[in-house]
Structures are given as C-alpha cells and as structure tokens.
Amino acid sequence: MTRLKTLILATALASTTGFLSFAHAGPEGKKLTFLTGPTEDRFISTFSTLFTEKATAAGMAVTQLTSPFDPALQAQQLDDAIGQKPDMIVLQPLSSGAVLPALGRAKAAGIPVFVVISQVDKGEGLVAGTMALDEVRSGELAAEALIDGLKAGGKSSAKVAAITGSAAEGIAPKRIQGFKSRLASEPWIQLVQIEDANWAPPVAEQIAGQMFARYSAEGGLDALYGMNDAMSNAIVEAADSAGIELGNQTGQLLVIGGGCQTSGIRNIKAGKQYSTLSGPRPLYDTQKSVELISDYFSGKTIPAMSVTEPLEIITTKNTDQYAEPCNY
Amino acid sequence: MGLIGEEKKPLAIFGVVAISLAAALVMQGNTSVELILFSILQYFATIGPVALGLGLTMIAREFDISVGSTMSVAGCIAVVASTSDPYLGAACGIGVGLLIGLSQGVLVTGLGLSSISVSLGFLITLAGFAYVVTGNMTIPLDHADVTSAINAPVLGIFSFRSIFAIACFAIASFIFLKTRAGVELIATGSDPTAAATAGVRTTRIVVIVFMISGGLSAAAGVFLTYGLSVASPSGLTDILVPAISAAIIGGVSLTGGRGTPIGIALGALTLCLLNAGLNALGVSPVAQQVVLAFVLFTVAVAAAPQLYRIIPQRS
Structure with a gap:
C-alpha cells in the first residue's frame, strides 16, 4: 500500500512538474533548424540574417541549412533536421509538393514546422504556422x-x-x-x-x-x-x-x-x-515570424497563415516611407 | 583481376570519413543513429544508382552527362503516365530511360561520335522535353499510398528506394566479378582496339553500359519523384556533380579501364556520409562544399602517377 501511495505521489509530482515546466516554457533555449534556398539570393540572404539575429535575441539557437533551389536535397535536409531533433524546423519550402512527405515524417517525429517566405499547399495539419506574402x-x-x-x-x-x-x-x-x-x-x-x-x-x-x-x-x-x-x-x-x-x-x-x-x-x-x-519585407516578416514562433513556444495559439502587412502599391508618392524597410 | 585491391582506397576514405563523423556526432551528443542512417541511405538511394550507371560508362572510357535530364524526364513521364496505375507510370519512365541509353550507345558506337557530345545533346534536348511533357507545371502524384510505401522505413534504416539501390549494386558487383562482362568492360575501357582484337565485342559493351546508365538514372528519377510525390520539369535535384564525385571517390578512372561497382558504392556512401553527417553537425553548406572539394582533391592527388615517383618506395 505504501508503495502504491509513493507511486501515486510520484506520478502527481511528475505531472505537476511537467505542467509547470510547460506553463513557463518560452522561446529561451529552444533549438531551431532553419532550412532555406541559397543565400546568394539577396532576399533569402537578408531574410536569413535578420531572422537569425532576431531569433537569437529572443534566446533561440538557429542552425541554418541551405539548398540551391534543389527540392530533393531540401527533402533530405528535412530528414537530417528531423535526426537532429530540434525544438522546431523553420522551413522555406522550395517545392510545395516535394516537402509534403518529409513534413509528414517531421510530424510523426513530433517536431513542429513553421513555414516562411513561401507557402505549402495542402499543408494543413502538417505545419504549425506560416508567415508569407499574400x-x-x-x-x-x-x-x-x-x-x-x-x-x-x-x-x-x-x-x-x-x-x-x-x-x-x-x-x-x-x-x-x-x-x-x-x-x-x-x-x-x-x-x-x-x-x-x-x-x-x-x-x-x-x-x-x-x-x-x-x-x-x-x-x-x-x-x-x-x-x-x-x-x-x-x-x-x-x-x-x-x-x-x-x-x-x-x-x-x-x-x-x-x-x-x-x-x-x-x-x-x-x-x-x-x-x-x-511586400515581402524581410524586416517585418522576420520580426513577425520570431514573434509567432515565440508565441508557439509560450503555449499560445498562433494563426495557420500570417501575411506581410501592409501590402500596398509603392509609387513616387510613398517611396520615402518604404525607402528604409525596402533597403536590401 | 585484383579488383579488391582497387577498392582499398575508396574503402579507406569511407572508413576515415565514417569514423570521423561518428566521433563528431558522439562528441556532439547526437544519438539519433537510426534517423541519421535512414537519411544517409535515402540520399544513397538518389545518387547511388545514377553514380553506378555513370561510373560504368566511365570505366568503358565513355561519359554519360545526360543522367540528370534522363532522371528528370523519366520522373515526369512516370507521373504523367501514372494516372490510372503507378506501376505503368514507373514502367514507362524506366522504359524511356533504357531507350535514351540505347539511342546514345548506338550513336556513339555506330557513328563514332564522342560520348560527351552525344550525351550533352541529350541533356539539353531532354531538359526541354521535360517542360513539354509537363506543360512547364509541377505535377503532383495522385497516389499518396505509393509515396508512403516508397519512403516507409524497413528495419528502421532502409526504405524501398534504398533497398533498390543496394540491390542494383549487389547485382552489378556479382556480374562484374563472376562473369566475363567485368573483364570485357575493363578491357574495353583500358584499350578498345586491343580488346576488339582479342575478341571482345566492344560495341555491344558500350551500348549496354549506356542502356544501364539510362535505365538506372530513370529508375532513380522515377522513385525519387514518387518519393517526393511531385514531378518537376526543372528537375528535382542536381545529380551530375554528386554522381561524378561518387564515381571518382570510388576509384573510377576518368581515362577508363579502372573501377568497380563496389568502389562506386563506397564512393557514393562516402558522399552521403559527408552530406548527412555534416548536416547533422550543423555545418554550413559552403563549408560542406569545401570538405567535399578537399576529399576529391585528396583522391586526385593520391591517384597522381608522379606522386609515386616523388615518394621514395620501400624496397
């Protein structure tokens, strides 16, 4: 009987500790594996640099893997990333269709995937959230x-x-x-x-x-x-x-x-x-991505799709307003 | 034949790379051995068969640089033809690959053309043909069950694709070591004129290796396409450089007449280990390219004839 009580107490204590640790969970100390296209591309390069800076400032560690617009290589990198067991995979999908099987494997391994820059069609239930342009x-x-x-x-x-x-x-x-x-x-x-x-x-x-x-x-x-x-x-x-x-x-x-x-x-x-x-504006998009990922780790519900805002036409009338955020 | 001797260098390189990466992963505390091995073998399934086909043409003193386009177009044809039956689609894709290989082999041997010129022509033509077949659109494979089955882990680290690749190497090695075909291929690549004088049907050998190259590239393309559930006219992967690298690391000589299927398998596995291992270590792709270049450079230097004149030999 004493053993049973001890077991029940231990289980309750473990559950409480687990609950408390989840309740206090946040982005700090989380490991992200960040998969993108080639950083020779000016947009991807700017996005990568800003995202890494902001995620690091939020206490997360980022490991980036790039692929030269090679969907098969990216699918393999996704498998490699799953092997690293990060807390989250942040993915710029190079082929919406070709990443689907690997996204299924990430889900099976219990690793959430956050999509940036481009969208994954038919990715419902496979990705935690998306930050992209409409x-x-x-x-x-x-x-x-x-x-x-x-x-x-x-x-x-x-x-x-x-x-x-x-x-x-x-x-x-x-x-x-x-x-x-x-x-x-x-x-x-x-x-x-x-x-x-x-x-x-x-x-x-x-x-x-x-x-x-x-x-x-x-x-x-x-x-x-x-x-x-x-x-x-x-x-x-x-x-x-x-x-x-x-x-x-x-x-x-x-x-x-x-x-x-x-x-x-x-x-x-x-x-x-x-x-x-x-849009897309790396300055806004990376900030928003890091906020959404932080919210996810804090246990908040994040939207399935978030888009660059505001999205408007830039002409001579409003170039000054966008000269700085569009400086890349 | 001294074939095992030819595999010593690729085996040594494979061993060094495997031990180094295993040590690095242990030091890093990465214990996902099963997942890493699965990833390595998945990559091997992509480049292995293509490297084998290309390597065999290189042993025969030819060069099939159309492998990437063959892979791409076969995958596109397979998906387009798989509407009712994915097996029919796969058969069509692989059949087209064999036909491409046959055409190249006949053109090279029949007209005495350079294999580089012929396969370059095929590379460009097939790349354009892939756009025609797909209408410049990515086409999804409507057989989710096939995608799941082709990628499903078998014994934890294998999949249908990797088992197929391993089977290709096993069959090729058996034929190479246990039949006259291996000797005749080496003879053709070493000195085609002498081989022909000795009764080797060099024309037939060259046509067959081109067909094998086309067929294996097509099979790799079809299974990759099915595994990714999508066919893309722009090609799903850059295969030519990894395939050549695997063949060279595996001991295949660019001047022909040297190399074995087991050596090519070891070369491909070394490349996969480097790729997957360095990814698992979080090494940047730029640094990965430097590491790969270093390995290739080391292999090239080790094979340099002048090196052994410089290094004093033990008597």
Missing part, C-alpha cells in the same frame, strides 16, 4: 498599379506582358493568377505574353530584349511586369540598351515591379519604374 493579392496589386499607370498616361488600349519567376509551382503561379484575374476585368488591356525567367535577372533581361524585338513592328509593348524588382530592374536595363523610353506616355514602356527591393525604389525615384509593392 501572393494572389500581390499579383492583383501589380495589375492595379499597371492599370493606374496606363490610365494616368491617357491610354485607352494597351498591350502588356509579364516576365515571371518559376511558373512551375510556388509563388509565381499565384501572382500570375492574381495578375490575370485583375486584368480580366479591364478588356482594353491585352495581356499578350507571359514568360518564365525562373527568377533570374539575366534571363529576364534577355527575354525583355526578345519581347521588344517581337512587338516593335506592332507598335511596341505599353507595359511590362517584372515579378520582383531584380527582374524589373533587368527589364529597365534591357529597355535602356534597346533605346526604349520608359514611362506611361505614348511610345513609352511602363515598368511594374514587386518585392520592395532597393533597385525598385531607386528606379521609381529615377522615373524608370512606375511601381513596386510593399
């Missing part, structure tokens, strides 16, 4: 900026094109979806071509040059959407090389960007680019 809205806003710019130039009909990131999956298809759906309600605008530059500015520059040559006989393009500012900057350079004037007047090319990067702000100020967007 990509469809981003595409819609790019189209709105394009419409505003053309209307401001007095255009009543226009031929436009888009040069995109990897269209196979992930971010770019969602932005294209938003871009196309918004333009669909403007029948005076004709979307004549969408080309995949795989997020590579040199490829974007080459494609832009080919587009200029192709449409020159038909009066040229009125506007060109580069899916991020690095690509819109490539379009600007291609236009400069081809002697095409930039702007929204007749005979000029209107350039629309996105992604809130230094080159976008610089080109807008120089009058070479009409607009960019206020």
Whole structure:
C-alpha cells in the first residue's frame, strides 16, 4: 500500500512538474533548424540574417541549412533536421509538393514546422504556422498599379506582358493568377505574353530584349511586369540598351515591379519604374515570424497563415516611407 | 583481376570519413543513429544508382552527362503516365530511360561520335522535353499510398528506394566479378582496339553500359519523384556533380579501364556520409562544399602517377 501511495505521489509530482515546466516554457533555449534556398539570393540572404539575429535575441539557437533551389536535397535536409531533433524546423519550402512527405515524417517525429517566405499547399495539419506574402493579392496589386499607370498616361488600349519567376509551382503561379484575374476585368488591356525567367535577372533581361524585338513592328509593348524588382530592374536595363523610353506616355514602356527591393525604389525615384509593392519585407516578416514562433513556444495559439502587412502599391508618392524597410 | 585491391582506397576514405563523423556526432551528443542512417541511405538511394550507371560508362572510357535530364524526364513521364496505375507510370519512365541509353550507345558506337557530345545533346534536348511533357507545371502524384510505401522505413534504416539501390549494386558487383562482362568492360575501357582484337565485342559493351546508365538514372528519377510525390520539369535535384564525385571517390578512372561497382558504392556512401553527417553537425553548406572539394582533391592527388615517383618506395 505504501508503495502504491509513493507511486501515486510520484506520478502527481511528475505531472505537476511537467505542467509547470510547460506553463513557463518560452522561446529561451529552444533549438531551431532553419532550412532555406541559397543565400546568394539577396532576399533569402537578408531574410536569413535578420531572422537569425532576431531569433537569437529572443534566446533561440538557429542552425541554418541551405539548398540551391534543389527540392530533393531540401527533402533530405528535412530528414537530417528531423535526426537532429530540434525544438522546431523553420522551413522555406522550395517545392510545395516535394516537402509534403518529409513534413509528414517531421510530424510523426513530433517536431513542429513553421513555414516562411513561401507557402505549402495542402499543408494543413502538417505545419504549425506560416508567415508569407499574400501572393494572389500581390499579383492583383501589380495589375492595379499597371492599370493606374496606363490610365494616368491617357491610354485607352494597351498591350502588356509579364516576365515571371518559376511558373512551375510556388509563388509565381499565384501572382500570375492574381495578375490575370485583375486584368480580366479591364478588356482594353491585352495581356499578350507571359514568360518564365525562373527568377533570374539575366534571363529576364534577355527575354525583355526578345519581347521588344517581337512587338516593335506592332507598335511596341505599353507595359511590362517584372515579378520582383531584380527582374524589373533587368527589364529597365534591357529597355535602356534597346533605346526604349520608359514611362506611361505614348511610345513609352511602363515598368511594374514587386518585392520592395532597393533597385525598385531607386528606379521609381529615377522615373524608370512606375511601381513596386510593399511586400515581402524581410524586416517585418522576420520580426513577425520570431514573434509567432515565440508565441508557439509560450503555449499560445498562433494563426495557420500570417501575411506581410501592409501590402500596398509603392509609387513616387510613398517611396520615402518604404525607402528604409525596402533597403536590401 | 585484383579488383579488391582497387577498392582499398575508396574503402579507406569511407572508413576515415565514417569514423570521423561518428566521433563528431558522439562528441556532439547526437544519438539519433537510426534517423541519421535512414537519411544517409535515402540520399544513397538518389545518387547511388545514377553514380553506378555513370561510373560504368566511365570505366568503358565513355561519359554519360545526360543522367540528370534522363532522371528528370523519366520522373515526369512516370507521373504523367501514372494516372490510372503507378506501376505503368514507373514502367514507362524506366522504359524511356533504357531507350535514351540505347539511342546514345548506338550513336556513339555506330557513328563514332564522342560520348560527351552525344550525351550533352541529350541533356539539353531532354531538359526541354521535360517542360513539354509537363506543360512547364509541377505535377503532383495522385497516389499518396505509393509515396508512403516508397519512403516507409524497413528495419528502421532502409526504405524501398534504398533497398533498390543496394540491390542494383549487389547485382552489378556479382556480374562484374563472376562473369566475363567485368573483364570485357575493363578491357574495353583500358584499350578498345586491343580488346576488339582479342575478341571482345566492344560495341555491344558500350551500348549496354549506356542502356544501364539510362535505365538506372530513370529508375532513380522515377522513385525519387514518387518519393517526393511531385514531378518537376526543372528537375528535382542536381545529380551530375554528386554522381561524378561518387564515381571518382570510388576509384573510377576518368581515362577508363579502372573501377568497380563496389568502389562506386563506397564512393557514393562516402558522399552521403559527408552530406548527412555534416548536416547533422550543423555545418554550413559552403563549408560542406569545401570538405567535399578537399576529399576529391585528396583522391586526385593520391591517384597522381608522379606522386609515386616523388615518394621514395620501400624496397
């Protein structure tokens, strides 16, 4: 009987200790394994640096593994990360579909996964939370900026094109979806071509040059959407090389960007680019990610999806407001 | 044949790497042995069969640089053809790989073309073909049961994919050591003219090794695609450099006529150990590249003929 009492007391004490330790749990001392794309990419590099700084300041230890946009390698890194048994895996999914099996293994191993930068489609129940851009809205806003710019130039009909990131999956298809759906309600605008530059500015520059040559006989393009500012900057350079004037007047090319990067702000100020967007912003996104992860470790419920806020069009009217947060 | 002698160097490198990483992981306090071994073998399942096929072409003094595109296009075809039956999809993918290998082998031997030129042409063409097959879209595999089955742990550390890779090496080693095929492959790679004079059908050997290379690359691509539940036209992984590295670490000579399947397996395993072990230690990918480069450089220096003229030999 004494043994039974001792056992019950020990169990109760252990349960209480466990409960108390959970109640006082927080981000301090937690180990994060952080999986991203290549840090040669300016956005990923800035995001990684800021995220590591902020997570470390919150008392967490971050081990980063990068992959050169290689979904199979990332899936293997996820398995390696599971083997390290961290408190959480923070993941920039390089392929939404290819990470799903490994996410299932992480769940089976009891390791929570927090997704950043891009989303995992059909990831319900497999990820603890996501911090990313509302990509469809981003595409819609790019189209709105394009419409505003053309209307401001007095255009009543226009031929436009888009040069995109990897269209196979992930971010770019969602932005294209938003871009196309918004333009669909403007029948005076004709979307004549969408080309995949795989997020590579040199490829974007080459494609832009080919587009200029192709449409020159038909009066040229009125506007060109580069899916991020690095690509819109490539379009600007291609236009400069081809002697095409930039702007929204007749005979000029209107350039629309996105992604809130230094080159976008610089080109807008120089009058070479009409607009960019206020997201994604590494400064905001990393801060929010670390807050959400800290909340998770503190036992709070975090939303399944969090997005960059505010997400708005940046033109000459508000470049000063975003000059600092978009400085990367 | 002295084949075991050829495996001494890769075995020594594998041993050094394995012991170093095991010691580092023990010092780090990482006890997830089963998970780490599973991860190592999963990576081995991806690069092993491709390294084996490529290594065999290298032993035959040829070079199949189209392995990455073959892998990618086979995975895409398998997923597209797997709508009703994943086995049919896999058969189509692997069949296309064999056909690619056969075409390359025939072009190289029949027209006397350089295998690098031919396989470079295939690499580019197949990369474009993958975009056509998928319509430049990532295509999900609609057979979750297949994905689960292909990745499910067997005895804790194996999976269907890794067992397939190990089986490939076991069969290749048996054929290499126990039949005339091994001798004829070495002879073809060492001196094709002399081998032909001695009665070796070098043309047939070269065509067969290209078919094996195409078939194994395709199989690796199909199983990787099924394992990741998605086919991507841009390729799911960068395979060429790891496969060449594995073959070289495994003792395959770039000038042909040297190497064994067991050596290639040891080379691939060394690479997997480095990759998974350094990941488990949290070493940055940049540092991992430096470590891999150091290992390759060491292997290259150890194989340098001039080195043994400089180092005094024991009498």
